[in-house]
Amino acid sequence: MKLGKAFEIFVEHVLINVGFSVVAPDNLYIxxxxxxxxIQGLGAVHNADVLLEPPVQTPFYSQTRLLIECKDYSRRVGLNTVRSVIGLREDINHFDLVDIDELTARRRQNRHELVHNYERYSYQVAIAALNGYTIPAQSLAATYRIPLLEFNRMPFWREFLRLIRPGYVDDLSYRFNSEHNEDMAIETQIINLAVEVGKHMAVAVTNSGQMLFLYCMTSEQIQFGDDYSLHWSEPELPWQLRSGSQIYFFQLPDSIMKRWLSHATDELQIKKEAIHCKEQFLSNMVVYYKYNERPVIKMISIDENQLRLARERLQTYDI
Structure with missing residues (x-):
């Protein structure tokens, strides 16, 4: 088993345990x-690393699916990969089954049935990377609303690395490639870890299009209030989202942190930038999770009272 395959298995099974479901092949479209x-595209057929359906579909819209491209590069994912993923999303979303029979049937005004009757889907494509993203790649992905997933600051990440890099946890150049007779045992270990991680996990989609994997260390019973607050202290540590009585850890792309810090010359300015970014990028989220083994979707909003108090504190500092 290669490193990329191991990463795909982990990402897929975490999402399955959140409530997403695997898309079964229909032997034509997929x-x-x-x-x-x-998966078929308008111009070519494409390999789908992880292809899933969300636990709840949005009414009055086309059904949606999520395709995640898992990248096991020893370097950070760059612009070319993001460009490729943008093209992939365009190609699979523009695919349609139109052949000579369909075109001929359209000429008849009294036709009574469809030549090809199949469900159409709207596809979102995300990228999951082992070793992060360049700042230009993050900027392009944000412009085209391509979610960027990474886990290297999350509490469970080192355990995953121990499975795929035994003895080389901190060596990014180490290329995991197990023998064929070991694949089944390693796959089972990865799935077991993903199941345990998934018990503590919810997935949020922000109003800026970013996906957040929210990991709760305090309880296996995932619950959210109607609002939430965000907390961040050190670049090496994950963020915290607090909602109700629970605390969730998650990662954001470095570009948002850099936005806070790039022009900030003192602590007061950093806090101002933090408040601005929270409002712009993270004010509302749709959260998918399981409650009593049933899929749940919930909209949560940033705690306006906390933002107001933070602004008031900053105003007192300015005086």
Whole structure:
């Protein structure tokens, strides 16, 4: 088993345990090929690393699916990868089954049935990376609302690395590649870890299009209030989202942190930038999670009272 495959298994099974479901091949639009699961596009067929449906669909819209491209690069993901993913999303969302029979049938005004009757989906494509993203890649992804996923600051990450890099946890150049007869045992270990992580996990989609994996260390019973607050202290540590009685850890791309810090010359300015970024990027979230083994979707909003108090404190500092 190669490193990329191990990463795909982990990401897929974490999301399955949050409530997402695997998309089964229909042997036409989606089928199993030599590289794995394949999906038709307008111009080409594409390998789908992780292809899932969310636990709850949005009424009055096309049904949605999530395709995650997992990148096991030893370096950070760059612009070319993001450009490729933007093209991938365009290609699979513009695919349609139109052949000579369909075109001929359209000429008849009294046709009574569809030549090809299949469900259409709207696809969102995300990138998951082992070693992060360059700042230009983050900027391009944000412009086109491509979610960027990374876990290297999360509490469970070192345990995953121990499975795929035994003895080389901190060596980013180490290329995991197990023997064939070891694959089944390693896959089982990865799935077991993903199941345990998934018990503590919710997935949020922000109003800026970013996906957040919210990891709760205080309880396996995921619950959210109607609002939340955000807390961040050190660049090496994950963020905290507090809602109700629970505390969740999550990561944000470095570009948002850099936005806070790039022009800030003192602590007061950093706090001002933090408040601005929270409002702009993270004011509302749709959260997917399981409650009593049933899928739940909930909208939560940033705690306006806390933001107001923070602004008032900053005003007193300015005086």
């Amino acid at each position: 089928f199993n090929g030599a590289p794995g699961k394949m």
